[in-house]
Amino acid sequence: MEQTFIMIKPDGVQRGLVGEIIARFEKKGFTLKGLKLVSVERSFAEKHYADLSAKPFFNGLVEYIISGPVIAMVWEGKKVVLTGRKIIGATNPADSAPGTIRGDFAIDIGRNVIHGSDSVESARKEIALWFPEGVVGWQTSLQPWIYE
Ligand code: DAT
Numbered sequence: 001m002e003q004t005f006i007m008i009k010p011d012g013v014q015r016g017l018v019g020e021i022i023a024r025f026e027k028k029g030f031t032l033k034g035l036k037l038v039s040v041e042r043s044f045a046e047k048h049y050a051d052l053s054a055k056p057f058f059n060g061l062v063e064y065i066i067s068g069p070v071i072a073m074v075w076e077g078k079k080v081v082l083t084g085r086k087i088i089g090a091t092n093p094a095d096s097a098p099g100t101i102r103g104d105f106a107i108d109i110g111r112n113v114i115h116g117s118d119s120v121e122s123a124r125k126e127i128a129l130w131f132p133e134g135v136v137g138w139q140t141s142l143q144p145w146i147y148e
């Protein structure tokens with residue numbers, strides 16, 4: 001089954017949005033496979049966003065991600081990478097539809113509350129980076145009530 005890496009950024013944690021965000025993924029029917037509160041080191045944040053290192057906003061982005069603890073999660077389910085991106089909404093909250101996490105809870109692009117992997121391949125890399133210890137191997141008993 002497909003997995004994605006979801007991170008609640010420091011603003012989401014500080015603003016008390018952790019429960020609300022987790023609830024949206026849970027209620028959709030996805031399965032939580034890993035979760036931890038992490039204080040991110042600068043070098044680790046730079047590694048996570050390595051693909052964006054040439055961008056003018058890179059330093060500000062790294063400062064933001066290390067400004068407070070984040071919630072790192074692995075969620076599993078059919079098409080969870082793409083559907084997770086839809087639940088999150090467009091990168092710039094000004095363009096995120098109401099009903100999405102960024103559309104409902106964010107205003108500025110540099111305080112957009114949440115990260116989600118953008119492809120199955122980057123999910124694999126991000127899960128390996130954030131959960132080198134591996135995730136929890138359990139199966140929900142709700143499977144037959146969520147999948148036909
Ligand atoms: P996403 O988080 O939707 O996958 P991304 O991977 O392109 O977006 O960029 C990572 C983060 O960098 C994004 O959540 C917010 C920040 N960012 C992206 N584009 C930006 C821009 N033009 N100005 C400022 N911050 C930006």
Ligand code: MG
Pocket residue numbers: 116117118
């Ligand atoms: Mg991205």
